[in-house]
Amino acid sequence: MTESHQHQVQQLADRALKLAAALDAAALVLDDAPDEHTRNADTDLHMARQEAMDTARHLLGVTALWRTGDASTTWPPAASTEQHLRDLRQYALSLTGDLRDLAAALKRATDRNQQAGWWVAEAAATSREISTRLLRTLRLLQRISSVPADACRMDRPACPIHGATICTSGGETWCQTPGCPYWWPYDRWDTPCPEPVTHQVTDATGTIRRVCSGHAVAARQTGTTITRLNPAQP
Numbered sequence: 001m002t003e004s005h006q007h008q009v010q011q012l013a014d015r016a017l018k019l020a021a022a023l024d025a026a027a028l029v030l031d032d033a034p035d036e037h038t039r040n041a042d043t044d045l046h047m048a049r050q051e052a053m054d055t056a057r058h059l060l061g062v063t064a065l066w067r068t069g070d071a072s073t074t075w076p077p078a079a080s081t082e083q084h085l086r087d088l089r090q091y092a093l094s095l096t097g098d099l100r101d102l103a104a105a106l107k108r109a110t111d112r113n114q115q116a117g118w119w120v121a122e123a124a125a126t127s128r129e130i131s132t133r134l135l136r137t138l139r140l141l142q143r144i145s146s147v148p149a150d151a152c153r154m155d156r157p158a159c160p161i162h163g164a165t166i167c168t169s170g171g172e173t174w175c176q177t178p179g180c181p182y183w184w185p186y187d188r189w190d191t192p193c194p195e196p197v198t199h200q201v202t203d204a205t206g207t208i209r210r211v212c213s214g215h216a217v218a219a220r221q222t223g224t225t226i227t228r229l230n231p232a233q234p
């Protein structure tokens with residue numbers, strides 16, 4: 001590997017480490033959010049941070065990584081957390097593109113460089129996951145913020161017809177009742193219930209809550225007092 005290639009590898013590893021530090025900081029920002037769903041939206045950011053560290057490890061090896069593991073977390077200020085995550089995604093995509101370019105250049109060269117090319121290609125594949133995770137986090141934050149303030153907002157999902165019959169797996173959510181058409185292409189446990197309020201339920205302790213039709217069905221199954229609200233009522 002030429003000195004110029006070595007310099008490029010070091011610079012790309014520095015970028016991966018800078019990204020890891022920024023992802024860690026972004027996860028901490030979500031951890032401070034007032035609502036639980038947003039606090040829980042940091043899972044992919046923690047995984048992405050690990051992938052950024054792994055990207056650098058592919059390039060530098062473990063011992064070199066220890067020496068350079070205190071990357072700066074300084075980042076240009078963004079208008080919002082979402083904008084910051086979009087900026088980090090662009091940074092991750094650019095890092096992946098440059099890693100791929102270097103891998104291709106090395107693979108075209110001599111035998112020893114070809115081996116290095118495979119390691120850099122592995123770093124590119126790992127860093128590609130970071131942008132995917134950032135996109136998933138952005139979509140999740142968008143789903144959380146798009147739930148209307150006056151919606152049902154119960155923590156658990158409910159089928160609008162059958163109530164507490166919801167199952168999630170592999171990023172999908174569906175009602176387990178045979179023949180029920182309700183299915184969503186994302187995990188509904190990640191957001192407050194977005195359905196409109198139609199009923200008022202009063203539990204055994206006298207606590208009153210306004211919920212959607214699905215959560216009214218679920219509450220009926222637990223012996224709660226349920227009143228249908230006037231549809232004209234806000």
Ligand SMILES: [Zn+2]
Nearest residue numbers: 159162175180
């Ligand atoms: Zn159903």
Ligand SMILES: [Zn+2]
Nearest residue numbers: 152193212215
């Ligand atoms: Zn609901």
